[in-house]
């Protein structure tokens with residue numbers, strides 16, 4: 001059995017003061033959660049979130065990481081820097097990074113390798129855009145993104161990776177993949193992992209759905225056998241909404 005994992009992606013939102021207030025409000029609301037609970041936040045909020053989340057189930061995540069250990073990479077953060085700030089999880093290859101910041105499958109892979117080596121838990125994002133879905137490329141594209149992203153990891157390392165299947169057309173748009181669409185594509189991703197790394201490994205990999213997941217649609221999505229959790233953008237910015245997603249089974 002795979003333990004579900006619900007992670008918030010705050011994107012470029014919240015000051016440290018606002019972060020502290022949100023986590024303080026969230027803490028009691030998620031205390032009985034049956035899933036892993038993570039908030040991935042801007043680096044300026046690491047200290048505030050760490051402090052506010054003390055003694056709770058809420059784990060700290062980052063939204064990106066660089067592949068180099070250190071050096072002339074203005075504005076970037078290394079895996080060791082994240083670790084030193086108490087970060088446990090990191091999102092890699094989010095579609096907004098791919099779309100606006102030139103992230104490629106190759107750099108996603110470099111970041112994944114560096115994060116795993118440093119002991120961070122990786123949430124690696126894959127997903128098709130509207131044109132790719134309409135052209136019938138969804139399966140081929142997510143298989144390719146997944147296998148290139150994981151390239152160079154051992155079976156044991158792959159088993160611990162969290163993959164977020166996020167159809168780009170569903171992110172921040174209010175459009176959601178149907179429960180069946182999400183389940184089917186996640187099944188395609190798991191089958192690709194199984195072909196390369198074996199069924200045993202693929203059955204351990206947790207694969208989240210992301211794309212306008214919210215308190216209203218979470219139950220249906222989480223009832224699907226292949227869906228092991230969610231990566232939540234908009235609905236992670238308010239404690240009542242995020243806690244309802246986290247407590248989807250109550």
Ligand code: PEP
Nearest residue numbers: 171172210211212233234
């Ligand atoms: C995301 O940013 O990963 C995301 C899924 O956003 P939203 O929930 O707002 O669609």
